[in-house]
Amino acid sequence: MHILLLISKKTHKPFPIETTENIFEHFEQYIKLSDKLKAELKDKLHVVTFKKGELVLDADQISTKSYFIRKGILRTYFLKDGKEVSEYFCSTNEWINSPRSFMQRKKDIYYIDAIETTEAFSLHVNDLVYLFDHFPEMERYSRLSMGTIFGHLMERITSMRFASAKEKYAHFCETYHDIYHRIPLGMVASYIGITQETLSRIRAEK
Amino acid sequence: MHILLLISKKTHKPFPIETTENIFEHFEQYIKLSDKLKAELKDKLHVVTFKKGELVLDADQISTKSYFIRKGILRTYFLKDGKEVSEYFCSTNEWINSPRSFMQRKKDIYYIDAIETTEAFSLHVNDLVYLFDHFPEMERYSRLSMGTIFGHLMERITSMRFASAKEKYAHFCETYHDIYHRIPLGMVASYIGITQETLSRIRAEK
DNA sequence: CAAAACATTTGACATAAATCAAATAATCAT
DNA sequence: ATGATTATTTGATTTATGTCAAATGTTTTG
Numbered sequence: 001m002h003i004l005l006l007i008s009k010k011t012h013k014p015f016p017i018e019t020t021e022n023i024f025e026h027f028e029q030y031i032k033l034s035d036k037l038k039a040e041l042k043d044k045l046h047v048v049t050f051k052k053g054e055l056v057l058d059a060d061q062i063s064t065k066s067y068f069i070r071k072g073i074l075r076t077y078f079l080k081d082g083k084e085v086s087e088y089f090c091s092t093n094e095w096i097n098s099p100r101s102f103m104q105r106k107k108d109i110y111y112i113d114a115i116e117t118t119e120a121f122s123l124h125v126n127d128l129v130y131l132f133d134h135f136p137e138m139e140r141y142s143r144l145s146m147g148t149i150f151g152h153l154m155e156r157i158t159s160m161r162f163a164s165a166k167e168k169y170a171h172f173c174e175t176y177h178d179i180y181h182r183i184p185l186g187m188v189a190s191y192i193g194i195t196q197e198t199l200s201r202i203r204a205e206k
Numbered sequence: 207m208h209i210l211l212l213i214s215k216k217t218h219k220p221f222p223i224e225t226t227e228n229i230f231e232h233f234e235q236y237i238k239l240s241d242k243l244k245a246e247l248k249d250k251l252h253v254v255t256f257k258k259g260e261l262v263l264d265a266d267q268i269s270t271k272s273y274f275i276r277k278g279i280l281r282t283y284f285l286k287d288g289k290e291v292s293e294y295f296c297s298t299n300e301w302i303n304s305p306r307s308f309m310q311r312k313k314d315i316y317y318i319d320a321i322e323t324t325e326a327f328s329l330h331v332n333d334l335v336y337l338f339d340h341f342p343e344m345e346r347y348s349r350l351s352m353g354t355i356f357g358h359l360m361e362r363i364t365s366m367r368f369a370s371a372k373e374k375y376a377h378f379c380e381t382y383h384d385i386y387h388r389i390p391l392g393m394v395a396s397y398i399g400i401t402q403e404t405l406s407r408i409r410a411e412k
Numbered sequence: 413c414a415a416a417a418c419a420t421t422t423g424a425c426a427t428a429a430a431t432c433a434a435a436t437a438a439t440c441a442t
Numbered sequence: 443a444t445g446a447t448t449a450t451t452t453g454a455t456t457t458a459t460g461t462c463a464a465a466t467g468t469t470t471t472g
Contacts, residue, residue: 085364085367085368087360087364099353099357099360100357100360103353132346132349136345139345139346139348139349140338140345143345143348143352146353149356150305150352150355150356150359151305151306153356153359153360154293154306156363157359157362157363157366160363160367160399161291161366161398162286164428164429184450185449185450186449186450192367193366193367193368194430195429195430195431196449196450196451197429197430197431197451197452198428198430199450200452201451201452203450204451204452370458370459371458390419391420392419392420400459400460401459401461402419402420402421403420403421403422403459403460403461404459404460405420406420406421406422407421407459409421410421410422414471415471416471416472417468417471418467418468418469418470419468419469420465420467420468421464421465422463422464422465423462423464423465424462425461425462426459426460426461427457427458427459427460427461428457428458428459429456429458430457431455431456431457432453432455432456433452433454433455434452434453435450435452435453436449436450436451436452437448437449437450437451438447438448438449438450439446439447439448439449440445440448441444441446441447442443442444442445442446
């Protein structure tokens with residue numbers, strides 16, 4: 001009876017397998033990973049899971065861990081006039097943290113929560129600093145991968161400025177083509193900076 | 207006669223003094239500069255000047271140089287429906303290039319021009335790559351300084367989404383508090399994503 | 413220094429999207 | 443499953459900002 005229950009639970013939320021393959025592949029898009037660095041990474045990365053709706057980071061905490069998502073969706077948001085404003089969404093093979101908080105080790109306004117049940121690797125900021133200090137190629141990885149994100153931010157700024165609500169939504173769907181349909185309407189609306197009602201009408205007219 | 211002419215030209219556009227002090231100070235906010243690295247930088251940095259209104263980079267060129275501004279203002283913009291849209295402005299002690307073009311060595315949509323007569327150091331992308339390859343601390347500098355810019359971009363995105371035209375202008379003035387009054391109204395309007403007329407009315411009502 | 417070119421202001425009007433309010437629809441917890 | 447939350451849709455109205463047009467002001471150039 002108990003055993004069966006356990007199995008059924010496992011089926012629902014399987015115990016995560018420690019595969020670092022995906023994350024190694026991710027790094028290798030930018031740098032070559034030596035065996036020594038691989039071993040260090042394996043040592044420093046830890047598997048974590050978050051249930052749907054779970055708060056991953058509270059705004060009154062310092063963000064000390066970065067999460068590399070294997071499955072699921074996490075999101076950063078902040079509060080404006082008591083309402084949640086989504087800042088961005090992250091899914092498979094992406095890193096998420098509260099950037100300024102993580103980099104400068106101070107509090108910031110951002111919360112992180114789980115839009116779906118999510119499996120991820122966590123990396124502590126202290127371990128990352130250790131890696132930066134001992135493996136210059138990690139600095140290079142950081143520089144190059146930030147360049148990619150940089151481009152995304154610039155495009156987003158452009159799309160925010162001269163686009164109609166409909167165009168903003170279209171741009172959102174492009175940016176998040178893999179997951180846009182898994183994000184609740186209200187969160188999408190605040191992400192692109194329009195009201196829920198307007199977004200609902202845009203979706204209806206198609 | 208020729209000599210006099212030459213002198214008078216010089217007076218108008220003085221021959222720049224090769225002081226690398228400011229730029230060294232800038233680097234030293236993030237990393238320690240060894241004498242060897244200083245020497246390499248001195249060798250690779252070149253003084254350039256641009257006259258007011260001069261085109262620094264055309265969109266049909268690849269951006270192969272980054273400019274560290276000593277004096278003046280440069281700006282990146284792109285064309286939308288035949289009109290210039292200002293992307294950002296850079297002034298004293300800031301780097302400017304066409305980011306994606308520079309990093310990926312391909313064409314992009316951005317132009318760069320001089321809002322004021324500007325003196326700057328130029329650094330060729332090939333020389334920068336050389337520095338990255340031989341001085342890991344340059345990778346670190348890049349990572350850390352990008353973090354700063356990252357924060358600015360995030361704030362800009364936030365201000366674009368939920369702010370009124372008036373608030374957007376206020377945010378622009380904050381961001382560019384040193385130089386906001388030196389940038390023509392039309393350029394400011396396209397930067398914050400409102401029309402010239404609206405900005406003119408906002409300025410008038412105070 | 414005057415004419416031309418360009419930048420900013422002002423006015424009248426149009427419109428996309430916000431706001432307020434209430435009805436459905438979907439999801440969650442017991 | 444069923445009632446209770448929570449999310450989405452729909453409708454009526456308001457408002458900030460855009461658009462178009464023209465006047466005024468400023469800078470540039472021969």
